[in-house]
Amino acid sequence: MSIQTLCEISEALETKKISSEELVTESLRVIEEKNPNLQAFVEVFDDALVQAKEIDRRRAQGEALHPLAGIPIALKDNILVQGKIASAGSRMLQNYRAPYDATVTHRLKEAGLVIVGRTNMDEFAMGSSTENSHYGPTKNPWDDTRVPGGSSGGSAVAVASGMVPLALGSDTGGSVRQPASLCGISGLKPTYGRVSRRGLIALASSLDQISPCARSVEDLAWLMQVIEGQDPLDATTTVLESTSVPSLIPQNVKGFRLGVPKEYFVEGMDGEVKQKVMEAITKLEQAGAEILEVSLPHTPYALAAYYLIMPAEASSNLGRYDGLRYGYASQDQTLVGSYEQSRSEGFGAEAKRRIMLGTFALSAGYYDAYYKKATQVRAKITQDFDKVWERVDAVVCPTSPCVAWKLGEKMEDPLAMYLSDIYTLSANLATIPALSVPCGFAHDLPVGLQFMTRKFNEDFLYRLGMTYQSLTDWHTQIS
Numbered sequence: 001m002s003i004q005t006l007c008e009i010s011e012a013l014e015t016k017k018i019s020s021e022e023l024v025t026e027s028l029r030v031i032e033e034k035n036p037n038l039q040a041f042v043e044v045f046d047d048a049l050v051q052a053k054e055i056d057r058r059r060a061q062g063e064a065l066h067p068l069a070g071i072p073i074a075l076k077d078n079i080l081v082q083g084k085i086a087s088a089g090s091r092m093l094q095n096y097r098a099p100y101d102a103t104v105t106h107r108l109k110e111a112g113l114v115i116v117g118r119t120n121m122d123e124f125a126m127g128s129s130t131e132n133s134h135y136g137p138t139k140n141p142w143d144d145t146r147v148p149g150g151s152s153g154g155s156a157v158a159v160a161s162g163m164v165p166l167a168l169g170s171d172t173g174g175s176v177r178q179p180a181s182l183c184g185i186s187g188l189k190p191t192y193g194r195v196s197r198r199g200l201i202a203l204a205s206s207l208d209q210i211s212p213c214a215r216s217v218e219d220l221a222w223l224m225q226v227i228e229g230q231d232p233l234d235a236t237t238t239v240l241e242s243t244s245v246p247s248l249i250p251q252n253v254k255g256f257r258l259g260v261p262k263e264y265f266v267e268g269m270d271g272e273v274k275q276k277v278m279e280a281i282t283k284l285e286q287a288g289a290e291i292l293e294v295s296l297p298h299t300p301y302a303l304a305a306y307y308l309i310m311p312a313e314a315s316s317n318l319g320r321y322d323g324l325r326y327g328y329a330s331q332d333q334t335l336v337g338s339y340e341q342s343r344s345e346g347f348g349a350e351a352k353r354r355i356m357l358g359t360f361a362l363s364a365g366y367y368d369a370y371y372k373k374a375t376q377v378r379a380k381i382t383q384d385f386d387k388v389w390e391r392v393d394a395v396v397c398p399t400s401p402c403v404a405w406k407l408g409e410k411m412e413d414p415l416a417m418y419l420s421d422i423y424t425l426s427a428n429l430a431t432i433p434a435l436s437v438p439c440g441f442a443h444d445l446p447v448g449l450q451f452m453t454r455k456f457n458e459d460f461l462y463r464l465g466m467t468y469q470s471l472t473d474w475h476t477q478i479s
Contacts, residue, residue: 006165006219007247010067013059020059020070024052024114027072031116031163037144040157042077042135043085044117051114058112068222069112074158074167077118078125078201079210081105088201089121089133089151092321092328092346102199103234104168104210104227111226116164119154123348124318125172125203127151128420129410130179132350137407140183141479142445146404149179149420152213156183159213160479166223167213172203173306174399174424176211177436181399181448184438184477186465187213188220189424191455192431193238195224196231204313207306207428216475217437217465221246224458240456249462251470254288258464259392263299264423269401272442277398280439280449283471284396284464292392296384299426301377306425307418308361308374314351315358321346353414382430389454394464398423399436399448427452435461438474446477 004012012018028048035041055070075081078088080098082105087093101109108115122132130138130153138153140146141161148157152169156179159167169176171189180187188211195210202208212223221244231237260281265274285291323329323342330341347355361370388395401422410417427434432455439449451464469475 004165005216006068006071006222009071009165013070020052020055020114021049023070024048024072024116027116027164030161034161034163037139038141038157038161039136039138040119040154040161040163041074041117042087042120042154045084045115048072048114048116055112055114066111066226068226071113071166072116072164073108073113074117074119074155074164075105075115076152076155076167076169077121078170079105079168080199080201081115081118084118086118086201087134088124089135090123090347090351091134093201094134094328096326098199100199103196103231105199107227113166113226119152119158119167121154122151123351124201124314125151125170125175126314126350126354128178128417130154131407131411132348134348139407140404142184143404146406146445147182149182149400149404151175152211153179155213156180156185156187159215160185162478165214166219168227169211169213170200170203171209171211171428172207173310173428174421176213177399177424177434177448177450178421180213180436182404182446184446184474184479185213185215186217186220186438186475187211187436188224188458188461189427189434190224190228190458191433193236194228194240194433194456194458196234196237198231198234202317204310205317206313207310217435217462217469218246221249221462238456244459244462246462249459249466251463251467252288253284253464253467255290256394257290257292257392258284258394258396259292259294259388261294261296261299261395261397263296264397269398270403270442273398273400273402273447276440276442276447277449280468281396284468287467287471294388294392294395296381296388296426298377298380298384302381302426302429303418303422305374305377305381306421306429307357308370309378309429311354311358312361312371313358315355315362318351318355350414378429381426385430385432385452394451394453394460397450399450403442403445403447423450431455433458433461435465437465437468438477439472440474
């Protein structure tokens with residue numbers, strides 16, 4: 001699929017220079033060509049062209065349609081689409097068919113976007129490389145010997161390789177921003193509560209957010225208009241005072257104060273990645289932004305806090321998969337044997353590791369020492385950001401400390417894998433919005449620049465990202 005903005009595609013559809021059927025046919029052609037190698041999709045929906053033809057029929061009859069009607073989109077394998085399998089990348093749910101649409105799915109359908117398939121992911125979103133999938137690993141389109149990041153690697157690759165212009169993933173600790181960085185696209189984690197989680201197969205309920213992937217920040221803003229807003233079926237969602245109109249967002253940062261956290265530029269960060277991030281910050285300074293050094297003093301404890309809170313919530317959420325009610329069931333004839341065998345065979349190694357860690361952290365003898373302490377650290381991290389907002393409008397930093405690594409390189413060292421999320425997980429702990437945009441190449445692989453700001457201030461992230469992309473062309477580079 002040739003690189004075009006959503007506005008250009010929408011205008012072409014509206015003026016009938018192209019039909020939705022032609023657009024979706026091209027998307028399916030690229031998927032057929034590239035997916036056997038990259039493994040971004042685990043299933044392509046056979047009714048995608050039917051959806052496209054229906055949009056064309058409605059447009060031909062003069063019906064007023066949403067600007068994005070007829071545009072193809074992919075959904076991560078943990079977002080429910082009624083009647084379709086939603087397996088969360090796991091053997092445990094390999095035959096589970098969704099009985100209803102997720103709220104975001106319903107809103108996409110109402111707007112007329114064409115859902116072309118479900119994308120690969122780390123099992124139950126547990127991973128940073130999309131190597132923990134029951135269906136096998138997804139590969140980075142820039143170098144197919146390397147990982148695309150995770151857990152939303154399939155969605156990121158689907159966009160980066162031109163299979164679709166838009167995709168949805170989920171971000172629990174950086175699971176959209178980190179693969180966006182490693183694949184050279186834009187990814188947004190919205191404020192917790194801005195997008196409904198109803199119909200998202202849960203990993204950690206206080207951290208998860210459905211999040212969009214696209215080539216440009218403007219495209220992210222267009223997609224967010226469709227999926228955001230209060231949902232009466234999700235009590236964690238919030239009434240929004242306003243929504244963004246992408247075409248009206250100013251593309252300048254003159255007079256804005258951007259904080260560079262000193263804790264994010266430490267030993268262990270790839271030198272070329274650091275150089276590209278600093279060049280991007282200089283570009284923003286030349287555009288009129290004021291750059292200040294700030295401190296987020298509890299950052300060194302974020303990784304430990306996250307990897308106690310997330311597994312604890314995962315242990316609770318995944319307790320429902322017992323081999324009796326739904327999901328993978330063993331053939332053992334005893335109750336205890338059925339529980340043990342179903343979970344032993346249904347879950348992969350990383351899922352088992354995190355379930356055990358979370359169960360341990362929640363156990364009676366260790367709850368206060370581990371889980372309770374982690375929630376206290378989480379509160380301190382949130383307070384760090386609140387203090388920083390008194391001085392600056394946003395924080396700017398790397399998205400990932402390194403570029404995409406070789407497939408298999410970190411599979412035997414879980415801690416090294418966890419460290420790849422070091423710059424992204426604080427936003428989830430603090431429930432603030434964060435954006436990753438491409439800012440260059442290191443070792444011939446994409447590098448991501450991350451912005452974070454106060455809650456429900458996505459407009460400012462769009463402005464920062466769109467301004468940076470108006471000054472550079474990194475987001476237009478294709479694999």
